[in-house]
Amino acid sequence: MLILLPPSEGKAAARSGHPLDPGRLCHPHLNPARERVLGALTALCSAADPEPARAALGLGPTQVDEVRRNARLRHAPALPAARLYTGVLYDALDLASLPAPARRLATRWILVFSGLWGVLRLTDRVPPYRCPVGAALPGVGGLGPYWRGVLSADSFTGSGPILDLRSGAYGAMWAPSGALAAQTVTVRVLQERIVDGVSRRTVVSHFNKATKGRIVRDLALAGARPRRAADVATALRDLKYPVDEHEPVAGRPRQLDVVVAEV
16 A cells, blocks of 8 residues: 655754755655755745745745755755654654554555655655745746656556545645556545534544544554555444545546544
8 A cells, every 4th residue: 555645834853964865765766856846945045035935935924944944955964754744644643653563564655745855755864844835936836737747657556555645735746547546545534513403524624634644543553454445445444434435436536535523
């Protein structure tokens, strides 16, 4: 199984350690594309006036330090992606507390999408950065369309299912098609509540991330090994997640709704 995750805005600090070594990142065929984005980002953030960089990256007036940090990316200490991302999804996944067998399984499964790096494995070492996929960089343009033109199915093929837990912006970096779409499962998290005696379901936002983190954690703890896309729903039900399956549509990923009462 392959699990596709978004990055997180929150990132741990790296106070010491070796700097980035692009040659050691996964999918080395992406390195020319990574270098182009990295060069554009560091050049933009190295300018004397930080305002254009701040605006391009969607940063607030008090976040100029993020611009300065980006300017030093080539020489800043790097740390594994498993420790780098600290947002809601990754807090719920809590990789560090997993028993070793479950942690190895999650590490083998997970591929993180990034506006700066394209994709990363959890073992890839990169410095803390700020580069959302919604940004547009000089000479590169919008990062979503940029990576959509670079990433290919070669990075995501395998014998098992693909569990796609990315948010919309990162999902737009690459979309499965054809036979690969039939291997792919997407998950929507719904909250079910009783309102005036009627059961209602609504899409959750912030806690959507926490639920997805718990899903990955529970699958790893259970040692789940679904062989086909259709087996993913069974694996989640075995873990006591209420799951509704949508009717499969040819050429598109399967969609599952995970229904939660509390978020």
